[in-house]
Amino acid sequence: MSVPADEPGNPAHAIFERFLRAGECREVLGCFVELCQQLGLQGSGLQLYHGLKAALNYWNAKALWSKLDKKAGHKDYDQGTACAGTKCLVVGAGPCGLRAAIELALLGARVVLLEKRDSFSRNNVLHLWPFTIHDLRALGAKKFYGRFCTGTLDHISIRQLQLILLKVALLLGVEVHINVKFEGLVPPTHKAGGWQAVLQPSSSPLTHYEFDILISAGGGKFVPEGFKRKETRGKLAIGITTNFINRHSRAEVEVAEISGVARIYNQKFFQNLYNKTGIDLENIVYYKDDTHYFVMTAKKQSLLKKGVILQDKADIESLLSPENVNWDALLSYAKEAANFSTNYCLPELEFALNHRDLPDVDMFDFTCMTRSENAALVREHNGSRLLLGLVGDCLVEPFWPLGTGVARGFLAAFDAAWMVRRWAAGTPPLEVLAERESIYQHLSQTSPDNTNKNISQYSIDPATRYPNINLQAIKASQVRDLYLVGTVEVDSKRKSDNRLSIAAPGAVSEELLSWCQASTAGYPGVAVTNFSTSWTSGLALCALIHHFRPDLVDFDSVDSQDAIQTNQIMLDIAEQELGIQPVLSSVEMATMTEPDRLDLITYLSHFYQVFRTSPGPLSPCGTRGALLFLSKLQKSRNLAHKRAQVRNPHPDPHDTPKPCPLPTLTTPFGFAPGATPACPPPLQPPRERTGENSDACYFCGCRVYILERASAEGRFFHRGCFQCRRCGATLRLGDYAFDEEDGHFYCSLHYPHPPSMDLARDEASALPDGEECTGLGIVKELVRIFPSWCWHHQHGWALTEAPGLAQLWLPRQEVPGAGTDPPARATILSQYPDLREEEKYPTWKRTLARRARESQMKRFCRAQAIQRRLEEIEVTFRELEQQGIKLEKLLRDENESPADQQTQWTNQLLYLVQKKNNLMTEESDLMIAVQELKLEEQQCQLDEKLRSYMNKEDTLKTPEDEKAEQEILKQLVEVVNKRNILIQLQEEKRLSELQA
Known part of the structure; x- marks a missing residue:
């Protein structure tokens, strides 16, 4: 039984x-x-x-x-x-x-x-x-x-x-x-x-x-x-994973996890890590489970410098082969990175063992997925x-x-x-x-x-x-x-060849010339018959822009006697208002000869690509895209830096900063939200240019071919040479700082006089006298700009409806008449606890911590996806550049080639240029997303700082505390504004694409 x-x-x-x-x-x-x-x-x-x-x-x-x-x-x-x-x-x-x-x-x-x-x-x-x-x-x-x-x-x-x-x-x-x-x-x-x-x-x-x-x-x-x-292949990416024994002690439990932090939006953390340890990472994650688990992406030069990799080798498999890796140095590298990232708060770290009974540390390549x-x-x-x-x-x-x-x-x-x-x-x-x-x-x-x-x-x-x-x-x-x-004849190990073929059809040069002629017909002094002398005066380019965007230029006011100035103005307008980067300098445009026609053809093909979808004049917002926005954003940063230098050319580091009026909140395009763009700006003299030779790299001095040519601040260079003067980090268009005094480019972290990330705005204060940067003044300014700010009768003001933005609480004491609701748009937000009522809401800390972790994880996941795609784009750029260099050499060869062969090569080159332009647009979209991530990270950090002050009883606050709190509030308003502007931009871009 x-x-x-x-x-x-x-x-x-x-x-x-x-x-x-x-x-x-x-x-x-x-x-x-x-x-x-x-x-x-x-x-x-x-x-x-x-x-x-x-x-x-x-x-x-x-x-x-x-x-x-x-x-x-x-x-x-x-x-x-x-x-x-x-x-x-x-x-x-x-x-x-x-x-x-x-x-x-x-x-x-x-x-x-x-x-x-x-x-x-x-x-x-x-x-x-x-x-x-x-x-x-x-x-x-x-x-x-x-x-x-x-x-x-x-x-x-x-x-x-x-x-x-x-x-x-x-x-x-x-x-x-x-x-x-x-x-x-x-x-x-x-x-x-x-x-x-x-x-x-x-x-x-x-x-x-x-x-x-x-x-x-x-x-x-x-x-x-x-x-x-x-x-899919990106730039070299070396990952390191490591596991340490978790004894589940109280000290270990109290150490905060890192859901993920990436250099792409938090350069300061990684710069501090490098300065202290010599370890150079792109990102790092830390989780606690059965072990303390860390995963990071390390830069090759850092691994070489720290002796982890013994010899630099071109082949990835050889680079990371066991005989080329110093195991002890790798263990030390991983442990030091783990210690720094947790602020040395974990007890003595001891490696967990893997299935081979060795320290559980691994270094691997995920360059190619x-x-x-x-x-x-x-x-x-x-x-x-x-x-x-x-x-x-x-x-x-x-x-x-x-x-x-x-x-x-x-x-x-x-x-x-x-x-x-x-x-x-x-x-x-x-x-x-x-x-x-x-x-x-x-x-x-x-x-x-x-x-x-x-x-x-x-x-x-x-x-x-x-x-x-x-x-x-x-x-x-x-x-x-x-x-x-029957029998399978497919080679399962065969990799599909996703390289671009240079034989693909592209825009035909004759079609481009006909389009230019039709678009400039009837303009006095303009007769387009070729891709050289017809464009030297600058009038043809002016006519082309005016035909599609008459709001940008007054054709009748152009000085046809000053070809260099006219060309420079047109190049600037194309770059700043249309997002079309220059391929030639204004001097080269004004002295265009037949041998230089290839550069002009590729430049005009950009206009063809932008304008050909519209048979008539485009609306002012029709061509706004990622490239245009980044161009304006960069110009705004430089302008803000210039103004800061004019106001205080030699700042004393010991001076106590004085409260400044909150600047007027504007869009990146220079007009207030909801306003209409101003009339066409008057023509201005060209800004001073130093690089008049577009085929010589500003950084290395070597030949730079059309397909590999990039430009910023009037300088032409190889994309690979576009690096920070201080740290050598690769720069990207729309995410760099330029010092006109020394003529050097920097990453935002190493700019000699770092400007704020402010967008272009008016100098006048938006607040009445006496309220400048107080909590009440900031509240009023926020309510003026964001109708979604609303009042809670018990808790204070809160931003609840602006898309993608976190809630911000301001103390009731900051607002007169806090006992009654303001007019019609008031909303009761009872689902959110007051940060001061810890006893009444014992779980609010856990709720906030969970939300912060979720936000951090989402931010990091987006950053990783963006980083990977940027790396893939970079590899594709290199492939395009190599094909473009071969074609350009063929076209510039002194030995005469048959006309039909020349035409075929030109068309192939234009096809590659079009591919490059599409990649640049995608890259710019990604860079805008990077700007959003940076602002999200800033807001998260400021929220955390503000919360620490707001949780403190008013009677216990020192004057320094109150001053710091007001400064954080001011910074938070600026970040919220910038995030809102980026959201507006994305919406404008989406509507523009739908209209197209």
């Missing part, structure tokens, strides 16, 4: 509890086998799950069955019959492979999972998106790991995540085999046979297992035959079909461990399960493939912000996760090449 499972002392009960607590892969598998033997259960699949549930019905087990039953009861699984009779092989027991296996088991399929290792040893910690947290909770994660996402934790070690998923998979009947390596497929030898696998060791009984579904989750280094890989061009394919042999799908890193390789990999991996696992469901339902193979590829198009762009908000409704059905998805975006006729019959 068997003992009831819920009776005290029941052996099965004790074994199950050991299974739940097991912390090693082999221990989990051993406990599960022992449990099944104790209960006399055999087999696999959901039948095994139901047997376990019937046998283990004590309270702790029943709580877990309740969660799994609720999951299994979803309509998508058809009570576990949707894929009955389907036999699946899943390769890889990483988080994504295990998650896919769980979904296939819930569908009722027989699932066999192979893993070549026998232990889970990856301590690295993953950030979890909200939907992944909800998904894991629904699988009973807290039953297996009680600390799962407790408090503000939103991350987990890979090792713990694998253990949770392995236990769930076993309970649902997945057959898991460790120490078995998948090496390939064996097609059926006869019509009645099925597909099998080549395994190592060959003695494994699974060599005879026949299956009709293969899901590969084996990582980026293993992709089954037939799949094509696409490569790969993704599969297709997510699935079908193979047929001897009439037997095999459906193959990819999940995890072998589908899309993530470039940063911020939850993107595991979140998109889980989404891909759901998508793969949906594909198998459709396959099992008898959907024609090409339709299954077409639908899978339609869904796959969404995966690389997914984020918590663009997936469906109701995460509790997520299922394997793509419509529950992806908004407005079109499952027929790709047609069956477009995926015929993914249905492979």
Whole structure:
């Protein structure tokens, strides 16, 4: 007679509890086998799950069955019959492979999972998106790991995540085999046979297992035959991960995590790190879980200087090879970076050990990331079909461990399960493939912000996760090449060649000349017949601009006798008002000869690209874009710096700064929000230029060809030479500082006299006398500009509706009549606690801390995506430049070439110029996003400082405290204003694009 499972002392009960607590892969598998033997259960699949549930019905087990039953009861699984009779092989027991296996088991399929290792040893910690947290909770994660996402934790070690998923998979009947390596497929030898696998060791009984579904989750280094890989390459990127032992002491608990900080928006932190330690990083993250986990991106020169890398080598594989790395120096580098970033508050750091019993530190290259061009394919042999799908890193390789990999991996696992469901339902193979590829198009762009908000409704059905998805975006006729019959001849290691071809069609020079002639027809003194002498006077360029933008220039006022000045004015207007960078200097324009026509053709092609979409004159805001905005932003910064120098040319560092009136809030374009641009500005004499030779780099003096030419402040240079004079950091257009006194360029951190980031504004005070920078004055100014500022009868003023901006609280004491609500636009904000009422709202600190962490994480994720794309653009620029240099040399060759050949080469060059212009626009869009991130970071830091003063009782505040508080308020107003302006710009740009 068997003992009831819920009776005290029941052996099965004790074994199950050991299974739940097991912390090693082999221990989990051993406990599960022992449990099944104790209960006399055999087999696999959901039948095994139901047997376990019937046998283990004590309270702790029943709580877990309740969660799994609720999951299994979803309509998508058809009570576990949707894929009955389907036999699946899943390769890889990483988080994504295990998650896919769980979904296939819930569908009722027989699932066999192979893993070549026998232990889970990856301590690295993953950030979890909200939907992944909800998904894991629904699988009973807290039953297996009680600390799962407790408090503000939103991350987990890979090792713990694998253990949770392995236990769930076993309970649902997945057959898991460790120490078995998948090496390939064996097609059926006869019509009645099925597909099998080549395994190592060959003695494994699974060599005879026949299956009709293969899901590969084996990582980026293993992709089954037939799949094509696409490569995206950025600039050199060297990552370092390290794990230290977490003893969970009070001192360790009190050290704040770093959700992520990036140089792209917080240069000061990394400069301080470099000054103190010599360590030069691009970013760093710190999480606490089973270990103290740090991940960072290090600069190569820093690693060389610190002796981590022994010799500089061009080949990345050789650069990071073990024989070229000083292991002890790497450990020291990682520990020092960890100590500095946590302000040396962690107790003595001791490295955790990896699966080789060595300090868990790794240095790796993620310069080149790969993704599969297709997510699935079908193979047929001897009439037997095999459906193959990819999940995890072998589908899309993530470039940063911020939850993107595991979140998109889980989404891909759901998508793969949906594909198998459709396959099992008898959907024609090409339709299954077409639908899978339609869904796959969404995966690389997914984020918590663009997936469906109701995460509790997520299922394997793509419509529950992806908004407005079109499952027929790709047609069956477009995926015929993914249905492979017989022997596979595709080289799975072949990388798709995504380099630009110089043979692509471009704007024809004759068409460009005809367009210029039509656009300048009828203007007195203008006769465009060529790309040289017709343009020397500057009148032709003036006519071209006036034709499309008569608001920018008065053609009749142009002095046709001063060609250099006229050309300079037109170059300035094109740059400042149209976002078109000069390719030639005004002197070169005025002395244009036939051999120089190539430069002019490329310059005029920019106008063609900007204006050709409009047959008539453009509206004043029609051409506003990222390039134009950055040009104006940079001009505004320089103007602010000049004014500051005029007011105080030799500031005394010991002077006490005096309160200054709050400046009038304006847009980057020089007029107040909602106002109309002024009439065309009067023509001004050209500003002094020093670089009159456009084909010589201002920095290195070497030849700079058209495709590699960039310009700023009238100087021409190679993009690669555009660096900070002090630190050598690469500068980008729209994010640099220029000192006219010494003629040098700087990053904003190293500008000799750093100007504020102020945009152009009037000098007059916007506040009445006596209120200048007081809290009341700032409140009034904010309310004047932002109607969304509103009053709470108990708490004070708060910004609640401006998009993308955080709430800011001002003390009630600052505002007269605080006991009554002001007029109609007042809003009650009772959901937000007063920062002074800690006793009444004991959780406000935790709420604010959680919001700050979420904001920091979002900011860092955006920064990483921007940084990666900027690096990819930089690589593409180099490819374009190399092709452009070859073409330009051919066109400038003294040996005469046939006219048709010259025309072909010119057209190819213009095509490359167009590609470059498009990249510059995208780069400028990204740089605007960088400006937004910088302002967000500033606002976050100022909010934190302000909160520390506002939490202090007024009676305890010193005069210095009050002064500091007012200064922070003033700075905060300026940052909020700038962020609002950028938001307005993005809205204007979006509307302009819609109109176009």
